[in-house]
Amino acid sequence: xxxxxxxxxxxxxxxxxxxxxxxxxxxxxxxxxxxxxxxxxxxxxxxxxxxxxxxxxxxxxxxxxxxxxxxxxxxxxxxxxxxxxxxxxxxxxxxxxxxxxxxxxxxxxxxxxxxxxxxxxxxxxxxxxxxxxxxxxxxxxxxxxxxxxxxxxxxxxxxxxxxxxxxxxxxxxxxxxxxxxxxxxxxxxxxxxxxxxxxxxxxxxxxxxxxxxxxxxxxxxxxxxxxxxxxxxxxxxxxxxxxxxxxxxxxxxxxxxxxxxxxxxxxxxxxxxxxxxxxxxxxxxxxxxxxxxxxxxxxxxxxxxxxxxxxxxxxxxxxxxxxxxxxxxxxxxxxxxxxxxxxxxxxxxxxxxxxxxxxxxxxxxxxxxxxxxxxxxxxxxxxxxxxxxxxxxxxxxxxxxxxxxxxxxxxxxxxxxxxxxxxxxxxxxxxxxxxxxxxxxxxxxxxxxxxxxxxxxxxxxxxxxxxxxxxxxxxxxxxxxxxxxxxxxxxxxxxxxxxxxxxxxxxxxxxxxxxxxxxxxxxxxxxxxxxxxxxxxxxxxxxxxxxxxxxxxxxxxxxxxxxxxxxxxxxxxxxxxxxxxxxxxxxxxxxxxxxxxxxx
RNA sequence: CGGGGCGUGGCGCAGCUUGGUAGCGCGGGUGCUUUGGGAGCACUAGGUCGCAGGUUCGAAUCCUGUCGCCCCGACCA
Numbered sequence: 001x002x003x004x005x006x007x008x009x010x011x012x013x014x015x016x017x018x019x020x021x022x023x024x025x026x027x028x029x030x031x032x033x034x035x036x037x038x039x040x041x042x043x044x045x046x047x048x049x050x051x052x053x054x055x056x057x058x059x060x061x062x063x064x065x066x067x068x069x070x071x072x073x074x075x076x077x078x079x080x081x082x083x084x085x086x087x088x089x090x091x092x093x094x095x096x097x098x099x100x101x102x103x104x105x106x107x108x109x110x111x112x113x114x115x116x117x118x119x120x121x122x123x124x125x126x127x128x129x130x131x132x133x134x135x136x137x138x139x140x141x142x143x144x145x146x147x148x149x150x151x152x153x154x155x156x157x158x159x160x161x162x163x164x165x166x167x168x169x170x171x172x173x174x175x176x177x178x179x180x181x182x183x184x185x186x187x188x189x190x191x192x193x194x195x196x197x198x199x200x201x202x203x204x205x206x207x208x209x210x211x212x213x214x215x216x217x218x219x220x221x222x223x224x225x226x227x228x229x230x231x232x233x234x235x236x237x238x239x240x241x242x243x244x245x246x247x248x249x250x251x252x253x254x255x256x257x258x259x260x261x262x263x264x265x266x267x268x269x270x271x272x273x274x275x276x277x278x279x280x281x282x283x284x285x286x287x288x289x290x291x292x293x294x295x296x297x298x299x300x301x302x303x304x305x306x307x308x309x310x311x312x313x314x315x316x317x318x319x320x321x322x323x324x325x326x327x328x329x330x331x332x333x334x335x336x337x338x339x340x341x342x343x344x345x346x347x348x349x350x351x352x353x354x355x356x357x358x359x360x361x362x363x364x365x366x367x368x369x370x371x372x373x374x375x376x377x378x379x380x381x382x383x384x385x386x387x388x389x390x391x392x393x394x395x396x397x398x399x400x401x402x403x404x405x406x407x408x409x410x411x412x413x414x415x416x417x418x419x420x421x422x423x424x425x426x427x428x429x430x431x432x433x434x435x436x437x438x439x440x441x442x443x444x445x446x447x448x449x450x451x452x453x454x455x456x457x458x459x460x461x462x463x464x465x466x467x468x469x470x471x472x473x474x475x476x477x478x479x480x481x482x483x484x485x486x487x488x489x490x491x492x493x494x495x496x497x498x499x500x501x502x503x504x505x506x507x508x509x510x511x512x513x514x515x516x517x518x519x520x521x522x523x524x525x526x527x528x529x530x531x532x533x534x535x536x537x538x539x540x541x542x543x544x545x546x547x548x549x550x551x552x553x554x555x556x557x558x559x560x561x562x563x564x565x566x567x568x569x570x571x572x573x574x575x576x577x578x579x580x581x582x583x584x585x586x587x588x589x590x591x592x593x594x595x596x597x598x599x600x
Numbered sequence: 601c602g603g604g605g606c607g608u609g610g611c612g613c614a615g616c617u618u619g620g621u622a623g624c625g626c627g628g629g630u631g632c633u634u635u636g637g638g639a640g641c642a643c644u645a646g647g648u649c650g651c652a653g654g655u656u657c658g659a660a661u662c663c664u665g666u667c668g669c670c671c672c673g674a675c676c677a
Contacts, residue, residue: 302675307676540635
């Protein structure tokens with residue numbers, strides 16, 4: 001390709017002010033993407049080449065894993081999503097599905113994911129266990145109405161994703177295929193030249209049993225990963241389980257009541273009463289809203305120095321009430337408290353506050369769902385709210401509390417925690433960018449959508465399913481986050497828009513021009529992805545652009561053309577060598593081979 | 601959703617406090633010179649100052665409304 005005739009670069013002198021993180025800045029400055037609206041981007045020709053390289057790597061690996069590629073519609077009828085009981089959750093409230101009505105008034109959603117569509121197709125084409133296992137995948141644009149789009153392609157409202165869905169006759173077959181996919185994913189990311197780490201993850205709104213996320217580690221990542229140095233454990237913070245640090249034992253208080261005027265926070269109470277946060281049980285109030293519009297008030301109790309993990313709490317409640325929980329929200333607004341409760345001194349609530357505090361005319365269920373984290377339930381003596389304004393109380397363990405409560409893990413693991421009793425290994429923390437996620441869905445969707453097959457025993461059974469996603473555009477940006485320097489991007493060669501860039505410094509010189517054309521032709525005829533910067537610009541301009549767009553190798557044609565010599569520059573190593581033009585192709589082949597093999 | 605910030609040529613910004621009819625750098629075009637790390641000089645094109653009302657003789661500037669974008673937060677010390 002020639003820059004002047006077929007491949008305009010569109011690099012910018014200044015970075016648009018909207019960008020915050022380096023990869024986003026470089027994508028904009030390098031002319032890879034252009035913002036059309038919040039979270040909506042155009043992929044320019046140079047970007048599309050990156051996307052296609054990534055797609056090809058994915059395609060090759062999945063085809064080797066016996067997956068078949070197809071293309072599904074993006075406009076989904078509401079009825080399909082109502083069958084899986086996801087329509088409400090995905091459209092109402094903070095739902096992320098764009099939705100619309102056609103001229104007949106029929107409702108549609110713009111696909112954020114494709115379980116419904118693929119499952120309904122599978123139910124039609126799969127009749128017998130003999131056809132299984134099967135796995136379909138596609139690479140296409142997904143739409144998600146994110147609460148807050150940000151960081152360019154990292155969290156955009158329109159993005160390219162590879163999604164795959166597998167179908168099985170047994171749980172066992174699903175989990176063995178899941179393992180194959182895990183392996184395929186590792187290969188894909190390695191073949192993209194990325195360093196990734198696989199972590200245990202929450203399966204979130206998609207639902208299902210086992211689930212693993214693949215993370216590119218980067219400081220700008222939106223997720224927290226907890227892991228052990230030895231690699232024995234790695235999990236997303238949403239999912240991570242650990243042992244809370246030991247509490248500082250509370251000395252016996254002679255008084256049951258502690259006067260705590262205006263001391264509503266853990267910090268205030270500790271400061272004023274010579275207590276440690278680990279000696280206090282804090283009670284956080286949530287309201288759980290269900291699909292059938294019912295609302296259950298929650299008292300979540302946890303040791304004062306620990307934090308509640310809302311994802312764990314959500315999943316726990318969801319499971320208890322058969323998956324109809326839409327929304328879980330902290331209640332801290334006084335007006336909500338006043339409208340629904342009576343005699344409820346916010347800031348001084350204890351785990352034993354009685355059910356009569358909920359007003360008769362409130363929408364809320366008339367008893368508190370009390371959930372106690374292990375960190376709190378294991379305390380033999382602790383301080384908590386006295387259920388009386390300006391008073392806290394000393395409790396002698398939860399077993400003395402007459403109200404019913406549920407004990408579970410609703411705590412955020414944190415760095416420094418031990419992973420379990422037997423091990424001395426401490427958790428460390430890093431930020432990560434989620435670029436892939438695999439799930440064992442089980443039979444959740446096949447049940448709801450009535451997707452059955454005839455098994456060996458002649459019985460109709462629900463299909464077992466897995467689903468597997470990769471953020472294609474997110475990989476591109478994550479790769480930059482991992483591979484850049486002060487001058488710009490430095491692509492891994494596997495996903496670079498071109499393998500090599502030819503920079504003639506002065507095309508008015510007929511000798512340089514002739515040599516440039518010869519080299520360009522030679523590379524092209526050897527099927528090498530080569531870009532020729534044939535612009536009539538000063539050398540400095542081309543060098544700056546070259547470093548910015550980050551193609552891994554540059555050939556600089558200049559003064560030494562007269563001796564048939566050029567320079568060969570490695571972007572990542574920043575090393576420049578002089579070389580005879582006849583040896584150039586061999587040099588490139590051997591150098592690029594090293595680079596291709598380094599990560600794959 | 602809550603809080604903060606910002607909307608002025610393609611990009612980055614100034615001007616707004618104290619109203620007088622829009623400016624700088626980069627980028628674009630033309631010409632000459634230059635030519636190995638974002639060249640110099642000269643000329644030049646390009647903006648209903650986000651939008652709508654209002655105040656005023658006069659509004660980018662003041663007032664009201666509205667739309668959009670960006671950032672932070674959404675149990676916490």
